[in-house]
Amino acid sequence: MARLAGVSQKTVSRVMRGEPHVRPEVREKVLRAAQQLRYRPNAAARILTSGRTGRIGVVALGGRLYGPTTLLGAAESAARRLGYATIVAHTDEDDEHALAGPIERLLEQGVDGIILSDDIDEGPVSMVVDVPVLTMGRFHGIAAPHRVEAAERADRSGYVATRHLIDLGHTEIRHICGPERWWAARDRADGWRAALSDAGLPVVEPTEGDWSCEGGFAAGLRLLEDAAMTAVFVANDEMAIGLIRALHESGRRVPDDVSVVAMDDIPAARFLTPSLTTIVQNLDAMASEGVELLVEEIATPTPSGRRMQLGEPVLAVRESTAPPR
Known part of the structure; x- marks a missing residue:
């Protein structure tokens, strides 16, 4: 060879x-x-000579949401490129304590490292993981001697998206948030609130959705009762699609009557009518860098672990946002 x-x-x-x-x-x-x-x-010879299995375990949320699914695929590709196989253990969003079981199963099967990408508040979790761990999200109560973390202010995306609407001149900006149990939903809502507070603008409690187009449509129907609203920050693109449909059916045009900004930059975002202004999540790059650092931590453990330095959120400005009439 x-x-x-x-x-x-x-x-x-x-x-x-x-x-x-x-x-x-x-x-x-x-x-x-x-x-x-x-x-x-x-495999047996490799374990005997190196003490490693050549496998990385991934704890991932079951379902078809764009963000978690894309992150999982990117992590698998990055691991394969670095010579590692992946074992995936799925969790259930409805299980309040779903994290410990999959981690234990992965450790029992033998893995050199674990990737945690769920972003749901699991409640009190207390466990020690004795292999290097890559965390992409918040995982309170998980102790690992060697850890790779994403160094980011998760609320910045909501702040940047809302600041864009403020800079356009909007003063009545609403928010469709994700499910309360998701840390990502809370963080994006926190960024929205912070931007409005910094600008001295009113904060109306968010309308909760479920990350889906259907959830965005239902939340949009509730928002239609708000005559003062001129702009909405939506926690993800799929809910934004549902919101735009609800606005269209009510006769309110985007962006003439209501501006809409979202987050994720799903592949369809730029092909919508109007095309969607959205925060770009470069999930492929995030997963690739994270897995590379995890493999480095597996090969050469460091006392304090490693950190991924994620930059300022990038906003793709398209047709769904404009100054208020």
């Missing part, structure tokens, strides 16, 4: 063990050679 890839046997071993600090083009050569030779690593 080393001869076919044009690298040393030591480099082949490093790639097969999933070690970091191998140039992407070199890793690609080795993996392509392994595929051509139909190489299958001996």
Whole structure:
């Protein structure tokens, strides 16, 4: 395999063990050679020689929501690129204590690290995980000796989206939030409140949805009773689609009568009529960087873990927002 890839046997071993600090083009050569030779690593031998299983466990929310599903797919791709297989343990949004069980199952199956991507308030959780952990969200009560965390202010997305509406001249800005149990819903609502408070504008309690188009439509119907409203920040794109439909059916035009800004930048967002102004979530980049840092932590543990430095939210300004009439 080393001869076919044009690298040393030591480099082949490093790639097969999933070690970091191998140039992407070199890793690609080795993996392509392994595929051509139909190489299958001996899992038992690898565990004996390295003490690692070559597997990363992922605790992910069951369902079809865009954000969690996209993050899961990106994490699996990044792990595979680095020579790791993934084992997924799904949780249930309706289970108040759904986190501990999947983590225990993954540890029993043998994994070198765990990715936690659920973003739901599980209530009191207290457990120690003895392998490196990547957390993308809030996980109170989870103790891990080696941890990779996303270093971000989660409320900034709501703040930036709402600030855009304020800068356009809107003063009556409402919010359709996600389910209360989701940390992401709370954080985005906090950012919306903070932007309004900083501008000295009124804060009307959010209207709760369920992340779906149907939930956005139902929330939109409730908001139609608010005659003063000129703009809405919606916690995700799918609910924004439902809101726009409700406004359309009531005869209120977007953005002439009501401006709408959302979050996620799903693939359909720029093809809607009107195209949707939204916060861009680069989930592929987030997952890729996070998994790379996790693999580094697996290979070379550090006393204080590692942190992902996420930048300021990016707003894609499109046709659904405009100054109020």
